[in-house]
Amino acid sequence: MANPDLLSLIFTYLIVSSIALIMTCNADPSGDHEFSYEEASSSGPKKWGTLSADWKYCSAGKSQSPVNINSRKAKDQPNDLKMAYKEAPATLFNKGHNLVVQWQGDAGGIEVNGSTYKLVQCHWHTPSEHTIDGKRYDAELHFVHSNDQKQLAVIGVLFEVGETDPFIEKMTESKFKGLDADGSDLGKVSASSTTSGSKRYYRYGGSLTTPPCSEGVTWTVAANAKTISKDQIKLLQGAVDHEFHENARPVQELNGRTVTQFEDKEYALLYYLLIILNRLK
Template sequence: MHFTSVQCVQGENFLFLVNNADDESSFTYEEKSGKGPRSWGEINPHWQACKNGTLQSPIDLLDQRVQVLSHLGRLNRDYKPAPATVKNRGHDITVMWKGEAGEIKINGTEYKLLQCHWHSPSEHTINGTRYELELHLVHKCSQGNLAVVSIVYKYGRPDRMLSKVRRQICGIDEQLFHHIKSVDPKQDKELGIVNPGDIKFGSSRKYYRYLGSLTVPPCTEGVIWTIVQKVRTVSKEQVRALREAVHDGFEANARPIQPLDGRPVYQYP
């Protein structure tokens, strides 16, 4: 199936995975544990795609592989403030919108924004470069198919979205990692109104696009990925906060690069 013809199709695995991995305590990112990425496809019979899939994510976005397609058009997003919660899912920190937080439009199909979460270091690499952090904004269309927008970060000035989440969690000005570590691994914590428009994409709107998968079990395929080319900045303290908060502590929560297996990768413009 050619990527540009991908439509919004029913996918029952997508529906239960939007907010949580199948069992967030049954897999890790540490290979020595026996539950690391190389073993994901063997832990659960429903996770076979992690081992045998041919459209797996993340990938290396290598210039020599990229095809420029100007007709893809600018990334159309229409986000708006909505009530949200934050949850420590064990393998990441996730902000989940409970109301209508807006959408993006791909090939004429609207994908509603559901949640965002962070991986450190970045899962996708650009010409072999792995960055300090990667944000995933997860969207779903009316039939259940997923589209994920990804932004990568290098060390520098603090990220505005993470700074606002910090203030909304505790409402006082302390170091970020104290706030995020206070999020109970078993409970959602109310954030009040969170504006996804605070997430900066960069003015150029240049991006990569390809057809891939979820990067956590069950690694379901058919996910439309959009990776923003602009590299944003995040502070070391903010990355440390996210790493300390999850069960893995200072261990990475990034899946290794997966084979491209002949897939096309597009770039706009």
Template sequence: MHIGFRIWSLLLLLIILHPILIYAQEVEDEREFDYIKGSRKGPLKWGELHKEWHACNNGKMQSPIDLSNKRVDIIHKSNKLARSYKPCIAIIANRGHDIAVHWEGNAGSIEINGTVFSLIQAHWHSPSEHTINGRRYSLELHMVHKTTDPTSKHKIAVIGVLYKIGKPNPFLTKLIPNITSLVKDDKEHRHPGVIDPIEIQMSCRRYYKYIGSLTVPPCTEGVVWTISKKVRTVSLDQVKLLRDAVHDHAQKNSRPLQPNRHRDIQLIGP
């Protein structure tokens, strides 16, 4: 009886937590929302579409924000962002509102304040969602990490990399054949095999850091944001391909800037 009761209690707990576990991560079904200004499913309406998305309209620590010199505290540290990535089998998915790389095994992790966050996926927004001193860039990559550490206050960590128009981006260059086939064949997934996340070049020496949210529904807060200070380059053709691959309403798939609300923003580096 005692064992049976414990099993029943565990099942009940999982049933209660199920919606929480689902809505703590990004929504995959792009039909649920869009980026069109004034649309009934646009960014200003996200918080009204589902009760689980209320943070999109009512949250106090939403992303993206402007990383302004006036608000940034400069922290002089010589230690780099601790990354430990490894090659892993991945799929490339057209989620309608963006193109994403999903790693299907252990692709490595980052360590932030003693907590290890495992790499789950990466995706692109065009134009950039975050701005630096009001300047918006041509592209922004988000590397999404999660932790199962029960002692961690924050469960999601995202690394952001900004890009301006210039030389082609080497990482995207390797993915072009698969992304192109998503466009031509109107497919939702491609299986390119092993993808090494370390090939996503970024600066580990100087970076912005603040606490915000997911930039798509359900706009979950408590996300640890790390934005690389060094702006990389991407070709105009590569940006165009990423825009052509998604649905028309998401060709510009950037959420508007959110209020800063006097949050601490740090610029960490030597």
């Protein structure tokens, strides 16, 4: 007959191992190790690359994001961006260091240089991570897309304080408070209200702006800032952990990368026609 103590020990080991496996499979990639946005912290942005072997690009990478965009040096390129978003079920999650809207099903996406990317999620940073001509904005929203090869393309939308943002306004204040692991159901949501409206964009090759700082990300940053109210910024900041009220990574060196710019000529034509019509009234 087997030793009861030995059986008990084996049973306990199996239970503990199963729990550890479940925790690993459900872990947030940037939550495996603590990281901070405080420069003086031992886990601050300059230290991210030392916190885990998987995060080495945060320190050793040569194509990191965000960057400062010098509008005068940006090279012209043809418009290769097509956006086609649609309503799809979405859930709001609080990751502690940021708020994430995760889409389920087909929420549409973008086409960049002939490659199709499906919309996966979006999340906020306050203040903005990218700067234009040295100017940092009040907030930035990242729409993350993925193609069949698991390559990422992100659209960055900058915000400055002004009128309320309709995308956030559709979510009631209660959706942001008391979020648990299951998140908060938002119903059907479309990204079109926030991504549309800009007539000029900047493009460069970069990385994720949070650990593991993986490179090979195609960035498209809208040049025309949208507006967000002060109350909405407080709502975003108040929902995350206190130390992440400011969760913007400092700008990184370009290291010889080229930033290009292009214009949505169809939107630009409509924009100028509206101006002319308004003046004729």
